[in-house]
Amino acid sequence: MKLEAETEKTGLVGHPVAHSKSPVMMNEAFSQEGLPWIYLAFDVDSEELGQAVAGLKSLGFRGWNVTLPHKVAVMEHLDEIEESAQEIGAVNTVIQQDGRLIGTNTDGAGYLESLVRETGFDVKGRRVVILGAGGAARAVSYTLARAGAEQIRIVNRTEKKAQDLAEHLRRWTRADGISPGEASIAIREADLLVQTTSVGMHPHLEGCPVDPASLHGDLLVSDLIYRPRQTRLLREAKARGAQVHSGLGMLLYQGALAFERWTGRRAPVKRMGEVLKQSLEESG
Ligand code: NAP
16 A cells, blocks of 8 residues: 555554454455555553544544444544434444544444344344343444344343343333343343353353353354354354354444445455454464
C-alpha cells in the first residue's frame, strides 16, 4: 500500500490492542478493494479517551472501532448515537460525517449476519438461551429480540445482571433472567444456545459453562469465543448431534459492517475471513 497525503485514516481505540486482529483484516479489505485507506490500532488509557477522540476527529479520521474497555465511555464524546448503540448501551464503531461523530454498534448485526450465513438459522419464533449478561450478551440479545426471537432466557453468574437485561428485552420479546442452576432445563427446551462468557477461552481450554448433558440434537450452539475456534462447549455439543457456530464469523462481520459504513462499499468478506483465519492460526 502506498501511503500518501490523501490516504484516508481509520483505526481501533482500546486498551490493550496489541492482540487485535482487526488491523490485519481491515487493511487487507482496503487493499483488496484498491482503496487508499489505512487502519491503525491505538492503545488509549481511560483517562485519555476524550483527548484521543478529539484528536482523531481533528486529524480527519473517517471512522474508528472501539473495543474494551471504552465501548460505553466513548458515548459521551460523540455527537450522535444511533438506535442500535443506544439500546445495546455501547458503541463499537464511530463514523465521522460532516464534522460530526456518529456512534453505532455492529456487534449484534455482525453476529446475526454470521449466524444466518453460516448456519441458515431463522430466529423468528425460536426460543433462545443466552449465557452471560455483559456487553456481548447485550448486543446479541437485542439483535435476536429485534429479529423476532419468541423467547430469550438470560443465564448469568451474577443473577441481577441477567434480570436487568431481561427486563430491557421485554420491549421486544418474552424474556427472563434465570440462575445458573436453572440453565439445564432451559437449554433442553431451547432452539438456540448462545455462549457469551469468557469460559472456555484460550488458555483455559477445558472450561465449559453448562452441563454437557443438557445439550441435545435439536439445538444450535453458538459460542462467541474465537480462540480456540472449537471450544469445549462446541465439541460437547457436536458430540451430542447439535449444530455448532463459532465466534470467528461475528468478528468478521462486525468489521465488514464497519467497513461498509465508512466506505459506502461492500466489504470483501471472503478475503477478510481468509486473512483473519490465517492470522489466528499464526498466533497459535
Ligand atoms: P463482559 O462485558 O466483561 O462480560 C463477561 C460476561 O462473562 C459476564 O456475564 C460475566 O458474568 C461472565 N463471566 C466471566 N467469567 C465467568 C466465569 N468464570 N463464570 C461464569 N461467567 C463468567 O465481556 P464481553 O464483552 O461481553 O465479552 C464476553 C466474551 O465474548 C469474551 O470471551 C469475548 O472474547 C467474546 N466476544 C466475542 C466477540 C466476537 O466478535 N466473536 C465480540 C465480543 C465479545 P458476571 O456478570 O457474573 O461477571
